[in-house]
Amino acid sequence: MENAVGSGSATNGEVAPPRKVALITGITGQDGSYLTEFLLNKGYEVHGLIRRSSNFNTQRIDHIYVDPHNAHKARMKLHYADLSDASSLRRWLDTILPDEVYNLAAQSHVAVSFEIPDYTADVVATGALRLLEAVRSHIADSGRSHIRYYQAGSSEMFGSTPPPQSETTPFHPRSPYAASKCAAHWYTVNYREAYGLYACNGILFNHESPRRGENFVTRKITRAVGRIKIGLQSKLFLGNLQASRDWGFAGDYVEAMWLMLQQEKPDDYVVATEESHTVEEFLEVAFGYVGLNWRDHVVIDKRYFRPAEVDNLKGDASKAKKVLGWKPKVGFAQLVKMMVDQDVEMAKKEKVLVDAGYIDAQQQP
Ligand code: NDP
Numbered sequence: 001m002e003n004a005v006g007s008g009s010a011t012n013g014e015v016a017p018p019r020k021v022a023l024i025t026g027i028t029g030q031d032g033s034y035l036t037e038f039l040l041n042k043g044y045e046v047h048g049l050i051r052r053s054s055n056f057n058t059q060r061i062d063h064i065y066v067d068p069h070n071a072h073k074a075r076m077k078l079h080y081a082d083l084s085d086a087s088s089l090r091r092w093l094d095t096i097l098p099d100e101v102y103n104l105a106a107q108s109h110v111a112v113s114f115e116i117p118d119y120t121a122d123v124v125a126t127g128a129l130r131l132l133e134a135v136r137s138h139i140a141d142s143g144r145s146h147i148r149y150y151q152a153g154s155s156e157m158f159g160s161t162p163p164p165q166s167e168t169t170p171f172h173p174r175s176p177y178a179a180s181k182c183a184a185h186w187y188t189v190n191y192r193e194a195y196g197l198y199a200c201n202g203i204l205f206n207h208e209s210p211r212r213g214e215n216f217v218t219r220k221i222t223r224a225v226g227r228i229k230i231g232l233q234s235k236l237f238l239g240n241l242q243a244s245r246d247w248g249f250a251g252d253y254v255e256a257m258w259l260m261l262q263q264e265k266p267d268d269y270v271v272a273t274e275e276s277h278t279v280e281e282f283l284e285v286a287f288g289y290v291g292l293n294w295r296d297h298v299v300i301d302k303r304y305f306r307p308a309e310v311d312n313l314k315g316d317a318s319k320a321k322k323v324l325g326w327k328p329k330v331g332f333a334q335l336v337k338m339m340v341d342q343d344v345e346m347a348k349k350e351k352v353l354v355d356a357g358y359i360d361a362q363q364q365p
Pocket residue numbers: 025026027028029030031032049050051053057081082083084103104105106107108109123152153154155203204205206207208213
């Protein structure tokens with residue numbers, strides 16, 4: 001478990017280096033949960049900022065949470081903060097004293113960003129600026145200049161620029177979300193150039209997993225496949241099936257985030273599988289895997305079309321491969337199967353509860 005950065009305790013008479021401390025915003029999200037597991041396995045102490053919610057929002061990390069009342073050795077700790085609240089960001093930096101800061105928090109749904117553009121810009125763009133400024137002023141006041149910062153950038157920034165997209169490809173964002181990510185990208189570059197901050201942009205292409213939010217298209221499809229297979233639903237309503245995405249596995253991508261912060265110099269990197277598939281191809285593989293034909297179930301609903309679409313994303317990750325030594329381990333078909341397998345199991349459990357009258361067979365998200 002505690003191999004890479006030391007546990008902070010003495011072994012065979014030598015003093016081990018102090019444990020590294022990471023601060024993660026967006027720890028309750030898909031990537032936050034995988035990154036936390038990854039860093040805990042490397043021996044880090046992980047602090048996550050969570051926002052207040054009227055419902056519990058920690059499902060993705062409940063399996064690694066240790067109640068601090070019961071275990072003084074808990075290495076993952078959660079604190080209330082929000083990217084819209086600059087004072088909370090600075091306070092936790094001063095309290096936690098992190099070595100690495102991963103800014104993963106975002107209103108991350110592209111279609112929703114057209115509905116709440118103002119809020120999306122505030123969290124995604126200005127939120128990143130607030131955190132960068134908190135890090136800068138924390139360093140200025142404390143002298144802790146070794147802090148390293150990771151910004152979660154997105155292939156959506158390329159928008160309508162044709163593939164393959166690399167670090168030198170111009171951005172042409174097609175949504176309030178993507179434009180906000182572009183601003184966050186340039187804030188990060190600016191803090192690197194202006195203040196010498198060790199700050200990196202990871203330009204990550206779509207990455208999915210069984211923990212993916214249920215209203216992103218991959219998970220929406222695999223949830224429906226599970227529920228249709230088990231008899232809980234018959235139709236799946238979708239929008240544009242012709243969009244192409246470069247889909248990888250989230251568990252692979254968090255390693256690239258960490259690798260970026262372990263280099264001698266900060267830089268920006270594209271992270272992608274370099275393989276692209278349409279939504280229709282995803283449907284073929286997901287339904288086909290359980291012996292169903294997607295054409296018998298999918299209904300096109302205009303509600304799910306976007307005011308402006310991103311048609312074709314396919315990354316060129318040669319820089320990450322060369323400099324970071326990173327490469328994806330999970331391929332497209334394996335990813336789809338992993339997600340369908342989980343969602344069939346989830347649907348079976350749901351069916352037991354529906355049959356017992358505990359819950360209604362809910363509609364899709
Ligand atoms: P998720 O939507 O799963 O998670 C987003 C996280 O941000 C959640 O923890 C959420 O909290 C938190 N959050 C939202 N708003 C705020 C706020 N105002 N203050 C503090 N926290 C907030 O995203 P992913 O894990 O998939 O993605 C992680 C990051 O990477 C995001 O920035 C995303 O835009 C970016 N990205 C993702 C890609 C992907 O394919 N997954 C590709 C490229 C970039 P809560 O749980 O309470 O909602």
